Amino acid sequence: MNFKGFILLLLFFNFYLASAQRNTIDIKGVVLDEATDEPLEYATLVLQNLDNPGVVNGGITDASGKFNIKTSPGNYIIRVEYISYKPYVLEKQNLQSSIDLGAITLTIDTEALDEVTIIGEKTTVELRLDKKIYNIGKDLTVGGANISDVLNNVPSVAVDVDGTISLRGNENVRILINGKPSALVGFGSSDILQQLPADAIERVEVITSPSARYDAEGTAGILNIILRKEKTLGLNGSINTNIGYPTASQITTNFNLRSDKFNIFNTLGYFYREPPGSAFFDNSYTNGTYTRIIEERDVSRENLGFNVNLGMEYYLTKKSSLTGSIFARFSDEHETTENNSQRFAQNDINDITLRNEDQSEDDKSYQASLNYTNNFNDEGHQLTADFQYGYNKEEVITTIDENIIIPDNQLLSEEAVFETETQNEFLLQTDYVLPIGDKQFEAGYRGDFEKEVTVYQLDTLNLNTGEFEINQDLTNQFNYTENINALYSQYGDKTGKLSFLFGLRLENTRLKGEVISEYDADALQELLGEDVDLNFDKNYLGLFPTVNLIYELAEDENISLGYNRRINRPRGFFINPFSSRSSVINIFQGNPDLDPAYANAFDLGYLKRWEKLTLTSSIYYQRETNSFEVIQEETGQTTADGIFIIRSIPVNLSTNKRYGAELGILYNPSRKIRFNWSFNLFKFVSDGIFNDVDYGTENTSWFSRFSSNIRLPGEIQWQTNANYRGPRKNSQTKYDGIFFLDLAFSKDILSEKASVTLNVRDLLNSRKRLLSTETDFFTSEGELQRRERQITLSFIYRINQKKERNGRQKQNNEEEEGF
CATH class of the missing domain: 2.60.40.10 (Immunoglobulins)
Structure with a gap:
């Protein structure tokens, strides 16, 4: 045009x-x-x-x-x-x-069956039978942030310095987008969440006791991220821009056009960031040429990306609608790591090396979805059907060169790694809800069919000829297929003061792997173990019951009890038997012999609400069998210059028991002040033996979060978030506690059509991981900082919208999960 x-x-x-x-x-x-x-x-x-x-x-x-x-x-x-x-x-x-x-x-509806809501202008948390809902509308510290930053402010959730997400201290969390698996999450990695803007989110649902409607994946529970879809008639939207230091810029637009027959919604986002990082490791060895190696790493990154989400809901009749949407995400990441190593023989420096790693990653994700909803009446009688197709492709090119710079300047090695990973996923789902008076019956089917293909090529420089040669042994292709078929049914009712929801889910899982490689099969088989099948085809059938109860002690007081059985399926990265090359002396290798882990979890909660204060608490217990643990062991191999190579590999240990308690307090002393504090204490005990080594351990840890929101003179809002994650450990590694502090100030301008926000994340620049590892063959002390303190200035302009103050708008029926 x-x-x-x-x-x-x-x-x-x-x-x-x-x-x-x-x-x-x-x-x-x-x-x-x-x-x-x-x-x-x-x-x-x-x-x-x-x-x-x-x-x-x-x-x-x-x-x-x-x-x-x-x-x-x-x-x-x-x-x-x-x-x-x-x-x-x-x-x-x-x-x-x-x-x-x-x-x-x-007037307040005290007989509402489907939810118990914390009422108050300043609150951001809602409680349901099977979940907690965190509305982010008033959270100032997410201005200019990404989805991972939002999750780090959610009660019961912690995001580590490397982006790892945990729920109540458990990292096996299932991430859903709008209640379904999504291309936004990529290959099951939380890295994708660091590329998407926070202002595209409407709310986050923390589901620690999932009902039978949800798939059984994720022994810790489910985090369901609901994206914005405006419900107001007419044309409305917002434009959000921000700049920051270290270099960071972003622009996001959200527009919605709704009429009597259709609703068109659209989100566009672009970002550019240069987040620096660093790491330090002091490693000591019992065997080999070197007794000690000190590594200092400097990481520079250049990341840019674009995403678009476009959809339309068309109202076929007054009771039924058809919704279609497409999502696309493109990102280009470039990361350079300089690793300076001082290598000691006994107490003297033998040499100093410099390892340069230059990595470029090109990611593409596409997703198309179609939803049909038929509301037979206004009492909740409903039929929904969903189809979703997702495609992801990651292409990574890494060049690695290592040089001795002292005593003589010479090239040790040079490599080029080419990796391509593609994923195709189809989702079919239908849900039927039938209210029978105050009762509710629900049933449905979900089919999730996924295939991943990983192609890996390693080229090594021949120092004699000066030519690169393909390493035929390590160049490979790994095909991984995961097919899941599930049927579920659940029934809910309220008898007097007791509300309950019982459910049962039947899932069949098929995991299939195929290795295509010229690698010496006997050598690989010996490394993994004689019982490991490199080309496997496994089939599992399981029943997953769920029980959720709420008993009203009074109008503003209740207790809840939840039970559910969950599964943790190994992902392709954990199963691929070929090692990574991110480090020449520390490699990660998948284990094709991994089986799913199963967990039984119990949760007992208590809620009490006063006029200005709300208290939530719970105690929980989980027992997981065949639990995963990543252990480090010697490979028996050395580098060309005599350093023993250490392997990290995931294995099934026998059991993992987790005990915990959490407490949350919301205090609103006035309309201008709001305090939110949460505390979580947990202990886990694990036992198991792999390759005749006992990796059993136990650990007690805790984390706490405090947030305050104060309205200053001049209608300036001031928010402070303080986080502390206590020390923790596994069978081989200890992690020190981490404290970090976020600040934000916001001011509405232009008759509340716009807002300006100054946001400082990690004010003290203290969000660093300090760790120590001790085994029979080596010890290591390390410090890792993935992202430094970030200062961001944001400006948002709203078009035909009011500022979101408390996120209490009632959600669409199709978005409400559970009973």
Whole structure:
């Protein structure tokens, strides 16, 4: 389209919008809490046209509880809703001219079966039968941040310095996007979450006791990330830009166009970052040429990426809709690591080497999804069907050269590594919900079919000829297939003060691996063990029951009990038997003999709510069999200059028992002050033997988080987040505690149409991993900092939107999981 054509199209669009505004009337009013007469901000007003029930209009209240909705004259049902309040309904209203409905008062609904909500303008947490919901609308410290930064502010969740996500101290967490596996998560890696903007998220659901509707993957539980999809009629959206130091810039746009027949939603994002990193290791060896090696690493990165999400929901009838969306993500990452090593023979420096590693990674992800929803009635009788296809491709080129710089300057080795990983995934899912009075029955099917192909080529420089030669032994292709078919059913009811949800899920898992390589099979077999099948085809059938109970001790007090059985399936990276080349002396090798791990988990919770304070607490226990553990051992091989090569490999240990307790307090002393504190204490005990070595261990650790939000003079908001993760260990490695502090200041401008936020993450630059490893053959002391202190200035401009203050808008039915 040329420029003139674009101008004509823009003029036509403006004319269309102007024409639509001519024959309209205004519906005004104010929504108040009946008990306190305080205004209810973000209450929802719905106008349903009786002459054409498929036509729905509406809006939300402002900070004073007021609304002013424009609509066409006609016959309407007027409905006012607010989470945890009984709806207000006016039937058969003939509206031919503008009208002021005056004060509409709402009362708290204490009999709501499907949720227990922490009520209060300042709160950000909601509790349900099977999950906690964290709304991020008021969290200032996510300005200019990514999804990983958001997760690090979520209660019960911790994100380590290298991006590893854990739930209650357990790293086996299932990540879902809008309730489903997604291309956004890539190959099961949390690295992708560091590339996506935080302002694309509406809420995060922490599901520690998943109902049978969810797949059974993830022994720690599920983190379900819900992306934004605007529900207000008309054209609205936002533009968010930020710049930061170290170099970081980002722009994200969210736009939504909703009419009576369709809803179009779109998110575009672009980022560019240069996050520096560093590491230090002091290694001592009992055997080999060198007794000690000190490594100092400097890491420089240059990362840029673009993502787009475009979708449309079309209302087929007043009860059914069809939603289609496409997602694409492109990123280009370049990382350079300089590793300076001082190598000692006894107590004297023998030589100093410099290893340069230059890595370029090109990632592409695509996803297309289609959803059909049919709401048979307003009581929750519903049928949904989903189809999703995802494609990921990662291409990595790494060049590695190592030189002796003292005493003589000479080249030791030079390598080029070419890696390509592709993933194709199909998802089929259908869910049926049938309310029977106060009861609810649900059943469904999910099929998840995934194939990964990893191609690895290693070229080594021949120092004699000066030519690169393909290493036929280590060049390989690994094909991995994972097919899962599942059926589930669950039933919920409320008897007196007791609400319950019982469910059962049947899952069949097929894991298939195929190695294509010219590698010496006998040598590889000897390294892994005689019982390991390099080309495997495994089939597992399992039942996964779930129980969730809530008993209301009083209107503002309850106890809950949850039980569920979960599975942890090994991913392709953990199974691929060919080693990585990120380090010449420390390699990672997958284990094709890995079997799934299974866990039984219990959770007992207590909730008490006062006028200004809310207390949540729970104790939990989990027993996992065949649990995974990454152990380090000698390979029996050495480098060309006599350094013993150490291998890290995941293995199935026998059991892992985890005990824990967590406590959370939300305190709102006034409308201008909000405090949020959480504490989690846990202990795990594991035992198991691999290659005649006992790797059993036990550890007690804890982490805590404190957040305050204070409104300063001049309507400036000040938020502080303080995090501490206590010391922890496994069978071979100890990790020191980590403390880090985030600050943010925000100011609304342009009549609240825009906001400016100054955000400092890791104010003290203390988010570093300190670790020590001790085995029979070597010891190591290390320090790792993946990302330094980040200062970000953000500007967001809202188009036909009010600022999100508390995220209490009621969610669409299709987004609500569980009962």
